[in-house]
Each structure stands twice: as C-alpha cells, then as structure tokens.
Amino acid sequence: xxxxxxxxxxxxxxxxxxxxxxxxxxxxxxxxxxxxxxxxxxxxxxxxxxxxxxxxxxxxxxxxxxxxxxxxxxxxxxxxxxxxxxxxxxxxxxxxxxxxxxxxxxxxxxxxxxxxxxxxxxxxxxxxxxxxxxxxxxxxxxxxxxxxxxxxxxxxxxxxxxxxxxxxxxxxxxxxxxxxxxxxxxxxxxxxxxxxxxxxxxxxxxxxxxxxxxxxxxxxxxxxxxxxxxxxxxxxxxxxxxxxxxxxxxxxxxxxxxxxxxxxxxxxxxxxxxxxxxxxxxxxxxxxxxxxxxxxxxxxxxxxxxxxxxxxxxxxxxxxxxxxxxxxxxxxxxxxxxxxxxxxxxxxxxxxxxxxxxxxxxxxxxxxxxxxxxxxxxxxxxxxxxxxxxxxxxxxxxxxxxxxxxxxxxxxxxxxxxxxxxxxxxxxxxxxxxxxxxxxxxxxxxxxxxxxxxxxxxxxxxxxxxxxxxxxxxxxxxxxxxxxxxxxxxxxxxxxxxxxxxxxxxxxxxxxxxxxxxxxxxxxxxxxxxxxxxxxxxxxxxxxxxxxxxxxxxxxxxxxxxxxxxxxxxxxxxxxxxxxxxxxxxxxxxxxxxxxxxxxxxxxxxxxxxxxxxxxxxxxxxxx
Amino acid sequence: xxxxxxxxxxxxxxxxxxxxxxxxxxxxxxxxxxxxxxxxxxxxxxxxxxxxxxxxxxxxxxxxxxxxxxxxxxxxxxxxxxxxxxxxxxxxxxxxxxxxxxxxxx
Numbered sequence: 001x002x003x004x005x006x007x008x009x010x011x012x013x014x015x016x017x018x019x020x021x022x023x024x025x026x027x028x029x030x031x032x033x034x035x036x037x038x039x040x041x042x043x044x045x046x047x048x049x050x051x052x053x054x055x056x057x058x059x060x061x062x063x064x065x066x067x068x069x070x071x072x073x074x075x076x077x078x079x080x081x082x083x084x085x086x087x088x089x090x091x092x093x094x095x096x097x098x099x100x101x102x103x104x105x106x107x108x109x110x111x112x113x114x115x116x117x118x119x120x121x122x123x124x125x126x127x128x129x130x131x132x133x134x135x136x137x138x139x140x141x142x143x144x145x146x147x148x149x150x151x152x153x154x155x156x157x158x159x160x161x162x163x164x165x166x167x168x169x170x171x172x173x174x175x176x177x178x179x180x181x182x183x184x185x186x187x188x189x190x191x192x193x194x195x196x197x198x199x200x201x202x203x204x205x206x207x208x209x210x211x212x213x214x215x216x217x218x219x220x221x222x223x224x225x226x227x228x229x230x231x232x233x234x235x236x237x238x239x240x241x242x243x244x245x246x247x248x249x250x251x252x253x254x255x256x257x258x259x260x261x262x263x264x265x266x267x268x269x270x271x272x273x274x275x276x277x278x279x280x281x282x283x284x285x286x287x288x289x290x291x292x293x294x295x296x297x298x299x300x301x302x303x304x305x306x307x308x309x310x311x312x313x314x315x316x317x318x319x320x321x322x323x324x325x326x327x328x329x330x331x332x333x334x335x336x337x338x339x340x341x342x343x344x345x346x347x348x349x350x351x352x353x354x355x356x357x358x359x360x361x362x363x364x365x366x367x368x369x370x371x372x373x374x375x376x377x378x379x380x381x382x383x384x385x386x387x388x389x390x391x392x393x394x395x396x397x398x399x400x401x402x403x404x405x406x407x408x409x410x411x412x413x414x415x416x417x418x419x420x421x422x423x424x425x426x427x428x429x430x431x432x433x434x435x436x437x438x439x440x441x442x443x444x445x446x447x448x449x450x451x452x453x454x455x456x457x458x459x460x461x462x463x464x465x466x467x468x469x470x471x472x473x474x475x476x477x478x479x480x481x482x483x484x485x486x487x488x489x490x491x492x493x494x495x496x497x498x499x500x501x502x503x504x505x506x507x508x509x510x511x512x513x514x515x516x517x518x519x520x521x522x523x524x525x526x527x528x529x530x531x532x533x534x535x536x537x538x539x540x541x542x543x544x545x546x547x548x549x550x551x552x553x554x555x556x557x558x559x560x561x562x563x564x565x566x567x568x569x570x571x572x573x574x575x576x577x578x579x580x581x582x583x584x585x586x587x588x589x590x591x592x593x594x595x596x597x598x599x600x601x602x603x604x605x606x607x608x609x610x611x612x613x614x615x616x617x618x619x620x621x622x623x624x
Numbered sequence: 625x626x627x628x629x630x631x632x633x634x635x636x637x638x639x640x641x642x643x644x645x646x647x648x649x650x651x652x653x654x655x656x657x658x659x660x661x662x663x664x665x666x667x668x669x670x671x672x673x674x675x676x677x678x679x680x681x682x683x684x685x686x687x688x689x690x691x692x693x694x695x696x697x698x699x700x701x702x703x704x705x706x707x708x709x710x711x712x713x714x715x716x717x718x719x720x721x722x723x724x725x726x727x728x729x730x
Contacts, residue, residue, distance in 0.1 A: 603710035610716050617724075 005031050005075060005110050009048035013094060017083035028078040029102055030055075031110045035065065035072035044072070046094055049112030054086075055094035064101060073105035179224035182255055182269060190251040192282060193218035195242050196225070199396040200357065201235060203334075216242050217265055217397075218250070225265040228253060234274045247285035252277045259456070264397070294380055296408060299428055300347035302392070304615060305384040307444060314392065315378040315408050316343030317416045319350055319425070321368040324360055339364035343377065346415045349428040353379065353392040363400055370402075374416060376409045377402050386443065390428045442466060442608055449526035451579055455588050458579040465579065468600065469522035470572045471541060474565045476558075480518035480538075481546050485509060489535070514546040520594075522575070529592055531577060537597040542568050574598045630730055631688050633721040635714075636669030640694035641722070647697060648688040650705060650714050653681050661685070666715040675699035684709040 006012075006029045019025055030046040037043075042065050046055040057065065064070040080098035085091075177189040197217030204211055215229040228250070230238050242248070250273070258270045273279070294313045297305070305312055319342040326335045339360040344350040355364050367377065380399040382392040394400075403409060412420075445466045457463045474480075485492045485502035492500035492512050499508045516538035519530050539545060542564065544552075553561040576596040581588050631648040632638070639647060651663030651673060660674040661681065672695060673687050682704040689699035721729045 603713060606710060606713035606716075610713065613720075 005029050005047070005049050005112070007048060007050075007112060009078075010046065010051035010053050011048075013046075013053065013078070013081065013083060014051075014092060017092075019081070025079070028081075029075050030078060031106065032070060032072055032074050032076055033109055035070075037065075042070075046078070046096075047110065049110045053083075053092055053094050055096055057099075058095060058097045061096065061099060064099075069101040070099075071101075071105040073107075073109065074101060075103035075106070076100060077102050176249070178222050179218070179220040179226055179267075180222060182226070182271075184255040184257075184269065187252070187254075190249055191218075191220060192247060192249050193220045193226075194247045194285075195244055197397055198242055198244050201239055202396075212236070214239055218271075224267070226267045226269065226271055227258075227265050228271040228273055230273045234277065237275060238273060238277075238279055241279055241281070243287070245287040247282040247287075249280045249282055250278065294378055294406070294408075296378075298347045299343075299345045299349040299351045302351065302384055302390045302428060306386045306390055308384060310384075311381040311395070312384055312392070313378070313380045314343065314345070314351070314353075314382060315376065315404075315412060316345040316351070317374050317376055317412060317420065318342070318367055318371055319344050319374070321364060321371050323368075324364065337361055341367060341377075344416075344420065344425045345412060346420070348420075348423055348425050350425045351390060351392055351428050352388070353382065353394065355394050357396075359394050359398070359400065366402070374421065375403050376412050376416075378404045378406070378409065388427070442604070445608070447526035448522070448524045448529050451577075451592060452527055452529050452590070455590055456581060457590065459581045462578040462580045464595070465577055467522075467524065467575050467577060468572060468605070469524040469575060471520055471569050472523040472528060473521040474518065474542075474568060475521075476562050476565055478519060480516055481514045481550060482517050483512045484515040484535075486511065486513050489513075489515060514550055516542075516546045531575065532591065532593045533597075534594070537575075537594045540597050541571070541573065572600050574600055632730055633714075633718045634691070635667040635718045636665035636671055636695070637667055638718055638722050639665075639671070639691050639697070643691050643694055645691060646689070647691045648686060649697065649718075650684055650686045650709065650711075652684055652709075652711070656681060666711045666718065670695070672696040673699050675702065678702050678704055683707040 006027050009028045009030050012026050012028055016025075030048055033045040033047050033052065035042060035044040040062060041059050042057040042062055044055050044057070045052045057070070061070070070076055076096075077100045078094075078096055078098075079100060080096075082095045082097065084093045084095065086093050175190065176192045179191055179193065182189060182191065195216050196219045199215050201212055201214045204213060211232050212235050213229060213231050214235050215227050217225060218228055219225045253271045253273045255269045255271055257268060294315070296315050297312045299314065299316065302312065302314075322340040325338045325340075327338045328335050336356055337360045339355045341353050341355065341364070342350050343353060367375070378401045379392075379394070381395060381397050383395055385391045385393055443466060444464060445468070448467060448469060451457060451465060451467075483492050483500060484490065485500070485505055486509060488502065488504040490502060490504040492502045492509065495501040495508050499510050500512045501508055515535040516533065517535070518533050518538055520533050520538075520541070521528060521530055533541065535546060542549060544564070549561070549564060552564055574597070575594050576598075577592050577594055580591050580593075582591060583589070629646050631646040632642050634642060634647045634649050639649070649671070650666055651661065651671060653661055653663050654670070655662040656677060658677075660672055661677045663671055663673060663685070665671050673685075673689075674692075674696065675687070675689065675698060677685065677699075681702075684705040684707065686703045686705050687697055687699035688701040689697050692698045
C-alpha cells in the first residue's frame with residue numbers, strides 16, 4: 001500500500017467531479033489538512049502536495065475521525081466522492097463519501113517539489129477555475145509529462161535556484177504576469193515571453209572600466225514588447241541561454257523608465273537582468289520565429305527619414321560590394337570591419353548601405369561572391385544617415401535576406417532584368433536646393449520646439465540643425481562684447497602695465513578688437529529659445545561691428561544704443577545651430593549656439609514650404 | 625478692409641473659371657502698348673491685360689481686376705513687383721489657393 005500522497009490527486013478529482021461507481025478510479029491519496037469539526041461533520045483541506053481543495057467527510061465517516069483513524073496531517077485514500085461547486089464562491093467542494101485511512105499524521109504538511117523547469121502553471125490552491133491564468137492547457141489538469149517528485153519542503157530550497165521560495169509561496173511568484181502590468185515598484189513577478197530579437201554582445205569602456213552588454217527584445221502573449229538588457233556577468237550568463245524564437249519564464253528583473261531617445265520597442269519601461277535574475281526556458285512552447293515582416297521604403301523616398309529615429313526597410317538589386325574596410329571607433333579605439341554595398345531599385349536611384357562587424361564579414365562576403373549575379377536583397381531595420389545626402393547603415397537588429405521569396409523581390413528582379421540593368425541610375429542626393437549655402441540651411445530643418453523639448457539632444461557630440469526664426473529679444477544690459485586678440489580672436493586680459501595679454505598667442509598686444517558674444521532670444525511658430533551668437537553672426541544680425549556698437553553705446557547715448565538693438569529685433573533669419581547638453585549641478589542644460597546665419601531667400605523658402613506641405617499631405621494620405 | 629469681393633489667385637489655366645469675376649495675377653511683361661500689356665502668366669501662357677499700366681512697368685506686374693475672357697483681364701489695380709520673381713512658387717500658390725485650400729481664400 002502506497003504511503004505517499006498521489007501526485008495530481010486533486011487534479012484527478014477536479015477533472016472527474018462525479019465518478020460513477022462502475023468506472024475505474026485512479027488511486028487518490030490525499031493528505032488531510034486543517035481538519036476541524038463543524039457540527040457533526042468534519043471539514044478539511046485535501047492536499048496532494050501541490051493543490052488543495054476544500055473537503056467534507058460525510059457523516060458516516062465522522063467516526064473514523066473520532067476513533068483516530070483519520071487524523072489531521074494523515075493520509076486517506078479517497079474511494080468515492082462528489083465534487084460540487086460552491087455557488088457563491090468560485091470554489092469547488094469535495095464531499096468524500098468513502099475513504100480509507102492510509103497513514104496517520106505525517107510530520108508536517110506535505111509539499112511536493114515542483115520541478116521548476118517548464119512548470120509555469122498557476123498553482124493557486126483554492127481556485128480551480130482560475131480565469132486569469134494564461135496557460136496553454138485547456139483546464140486545470142497539470143501537464144502530464146511533468147514529474148512531481150516527492151521531496152520535503154526543506155529539499156525544495158535548491159542551490160541551483162538560489163533562494164527560491166518553497167512551493168506554497170512559489171505559487172504566487174509563479175503566476176505569469178502580463179508584460180503590460182510590470183512596473184518598477186512591484187518586484188514579485190514572473191513573465192512568460194518569447195525572444196523576438198537578440199542583439200550582439202557589445203563591449204564598452206567607461207570610467208569604471210570595461211564591460212560587455214547585450215539586449216533582447218521580448219514579446220508576451222498579448223503582444224506587449226519590452227527590451228531587456230544584461231551587463232557583464234549577467235550578459236555572459238544569459239547570452240547563450242536566450243535563443244531567438246524560444247519562450248522563457250523570467251523573474252527578478254528590474255524595471256526603469258526608458259530613455260526615449262534610444263527606445264526600440266513600444267514600452268515606457270525597459271528591463272535589466274542581473275546575475276540574480278531567473279531565466280527558465282519553457283520546453284513546452286515550440287520555437288516560433290515569426291516571419292520577418294517588411295515594410296519597404298523606395299530609395300527615392302528615404303529623404304524624410306534622414307537622421308531620424310525611425311528605422312526603414314529597403315529592397316534593392318546589389319550593384320556593388322566594397323572590400324572590407326577597417327574603421328577605428330573614436331570612443332574606445334576599437335577597430336571595426338565595415339563594408340559598403342550599393343543597391344538600386346525601380347525608382348532608378350541607388351543608395352549606399354554600410355554593413356558592420358559580422359554582417360560586413362560574413363554576409364558581406366556572401367554578397368561579394370554573388371555580386372555578378374546582381375542579387376536582390378531585402379533589409380530590415382536600417383538607420384538612415386546623411387552621409388553624401390542619404391545613406392543607410394545596418395544595426396545589430398537589422399535582418400538581411402538575399403533573393404527573398406516575396407512579390408516585391410520578383411517585381412524588382414523583373415524590372416532589373418528588363419530595363420534596370422541598362423538604365424543609368426543616379427545616387428540619391430540631398431534636398432533639391434542647389435546653392436551651397438542654402439543647402440546647409442535646408443538640411444535638418446527643425447522647429448525650435450524640436451530642440452527645446454528634447455533635453456538629451458547633443459549629449460555625446462553636438463547635434464546640428466537648421467532653423468528659421470525671428471530675433472525676438474536682445475537684452476541691452478548683457479555683456480555682449482569681449483576684448484579680443486587682433487590675431488587669434490581669443491579673449492585677452494589686461495596686462496600689467498599697458499596693453500593686453502593674449503593667452504593664445506602668448507604675447508602682449510597694444511590694442512585689441514572688440515568682438516561680440518551675446519545671448520539672443522529667438523522665436524518661431526513652435527516656441528522660443530536662447531541662442532549664443534558669436535562675432536561674425538552677430539555682426540550680420542545687428543548690422544554693425546562690435547566696436548561701432550560700443551561707440552554708439554558710449555557716445556551716442558542709451559537711447560540710440562537701444563534703438564540699434566531694437567532694429568535688429570523681429571527680423572527673420574536662417575540659422576545653422578549646434579546643440580549640446582552639459583550638466584551643471586546635476587541639472588542638464590541645453591546650449592544652442594549659432595554657427596552660421598543667413599538672410600531668408602523667399603523663393604527658396606517658399607519652395608521648401610511647398611515641399612513640406614506636400615510631405616504632410618502625402619503622409620496624411622498614407623495614414624488614411 | 626473691404627472683403628466683399630475677393631480676388632482669386634489665377635494663372636492662365638484658372639482664369640477661365642473666373643470669367644466675369646474678380647481675379648489677381650502676376651504677369652511677366654512681354655509687350656507694353658500703353659493701353660494694355662501683353663504678358664506671360666505664371667503657367668507660361670499669354671494673357672492680355674487692359675487698363676492703365678504703370679509707367680514704366682517692371683518685369684513682373686501684379687494686376688487685380690475683372691476677367692473678361694479666358695485670355696484677358698480688365699485690370700483696375702496695377703502693382704510693380706520688380707524684376708526678380710519666383711514664378712513657380714506663385715503658380716503653386718494659384719493651384720493650392722483654388723484647390724485644397726480654397727476655403728482659406730474665397
């Protein structure tokens with residue numbers, strides 16, 4: 001006679017609420033817990049070590065209890081029973097009509113060890129019909145191929161899983177939470193997610209030393225996505241564990257708000273996993289690699305994406321593949337292999353795509369070998385840059401498919417074979433403006449609010465933009481001039497005696513020139529900002545040289561000085577500005593500096609506006 | 625400001641839609657006859673503008689008046705627009721002002 005609790009006993013009962021006496025019942029041995037008398041009947045919790053169900057001993061069996069055959073913490077074999085619903089509560093109620101006492105009281109409440117690997121089913125003991133549980137199984141039956149080993153509670157605390165709580169408490173953390181419900185303030189969660197993206201392991205060096213990092217994109221059953229990042233030890237630990245397309249149970253990660261600039265998935269939070277985090281593969285879920293979905297942008301429509309955050313997909317015929325080049329990364333002097341390939345599409349335009357690291361080596365070599373066959377290549381998630389007008393660059397998450405089996409590829413192949421390979425193809429260039437000065441004023445045109453609303457612009461290196469704005473205010477009582485060295489224009493200090501000392505030239509000068517350095521307030525339709533303006537630009541804006549303005553201030557009187565400044569106000573200009581972010585006392589301060597200023601050329605400006613309007617109209621049409 | 629009779633921005637192609645109504649157009653002066661001007665509209669077609677042209681007219685002139693046929697305007701107001709004028713932008717204005725954005729103008 002078995003003297004242990006039958007595994008899955010409660011589930012067997014729950015699955016078969018009304019057994020008829022003729023059917024074969026499996027052996028059902030449960031432990032009696034919380035045995036208490038209610039009137040002339042006894043109520044208890046029937047436990048199989050994993051699940052519990054409220055139970056009642058029929059009055060006929062009450063004598064077994066009083067005689068001591070059936071004891072609390074003892075084992076009984078249930079021979080006949082009925083399972084009822086409690087109408088008011090979402091609970092089941094077991095009425096035991098016939099049973100045998102199998103064992104007297106055990107030492108303690110029996111708890112089955114639950115094999116953590118792959119058993120992510122909700123173990124809420126009392127609620128048999130738990131609607132929230134997102135599991136594949138149709139009902140509450142435990143998956144048949146899972147072994148529940150009879151181990152005592154003490155043995156459950158296993159080195160392999162660190163300080164994982166014993167089964168009863170584990171039932172809380174094992175409940176699978178939807179990704180959408182995660183937040184930094186609730187740490188007790190487990191998620192069940194599929195790896196839908198895996199980046200490369202990157203190494204970095206910062207003030208604290210060297211490190212390595214990689215991230216994965218995780219998607220849960222609802223479709224919510226989140227990015228998880230791992231550093232150093234955690235990165236090494238989990239890099240091989242995470243495989244594309246496989247499903248994992250993850251817990252003990254930390255959440256924080258994402259840095260909007262680098263956001264890759266739609267989620268306000270991003271996750272970090274450390275060495276204490278738990279990642280268990282769900283062996284019951286099939287590996288599912290969703291078919292790569294492409295949304296191609298024709299080459300001649302890449303312009304609007306230049307320097308933007310949005311990634312593009314392209315498809316084109318390979319025109320040429322460059323040999324591998326070595327680029328030295330400035331930040332850590334690492335050398336990275338690179339290859340440039342040129343692709344063309346039916347818009348009769350070509351564009352350069354830069355491949356890096358592994359992509360440059362392996363994939364690039366593949367392309368080089370078949371370059372003479374002019375293969376069609378589809379690329380997903382490329383960054384659009386402004387090198388030579390428009391350029392594309394691969395990222396670690398970019399996906400490349402050669403000669404893909406899709407209608408766009410067939411169309412492209414047909415076009416190329418019939419006319420493409422003979423037509424002259426032009427490289428896609430920058431915006432239509434021809435004049436050199438005007439070109440820089442029209443590239444990266446943004447509104448002032450674009451700059452002021454993004455405090456992390458220009459954090460590592462300065463970001464450049466063009467803006468069209470009106471000078472809205474020049475404060476008359478600011479220090480707008482400085483004494484400058486006639487030779488090198490750097491600031492000079494009054495030397496001992498007479499003359500001025502120039503730090504840059506390392507010598508004394510007799511005279512000095514006055515140069516502008518002023519803060520000017522500018523406004524456009526979106527907002528306003530303060531811009532630092534240096535001599536040459538200020539010259540153009542005020543309309544007179546610094547020393548002349550000084551003359552007016554000293555000898556002309558306050559009124560004419562202010563008038564001169566007022567005359568410069570509300571004049572529109574085109575500015576080329578650089579934006580940097582510095583930290584002052586833990587606060588980020590954005591600093592906008594004018595690099596060039598130009599008057600508005602109304603004809604070109606009108607053309608630019610018309611283009612803008614067309615773009616808005618086009619994107620509106622695409623959306624609707 | 626009298627907004628009772630707005631003048632529609634036209635080029636040669638749009639002029640025919642406004643025959644008998646008030647229009648404005650920028651014309652490049654080709655021939656000046658004293659009583660009328662033969663000019664080129666912003667969409668490269670020839671138009672006749674009758675009235676009292678300014679003396680001397682600059683290369684580009686804006687005229688506001690009544691369109692009396694699909695090729696001529698009886699101008700009441702003449703304005704010299706100078707010698708530098710971006711014709712294509714003006715043409716685009718005419719198209720937008722009578723197309724998508726008509727509600728902003730008329």
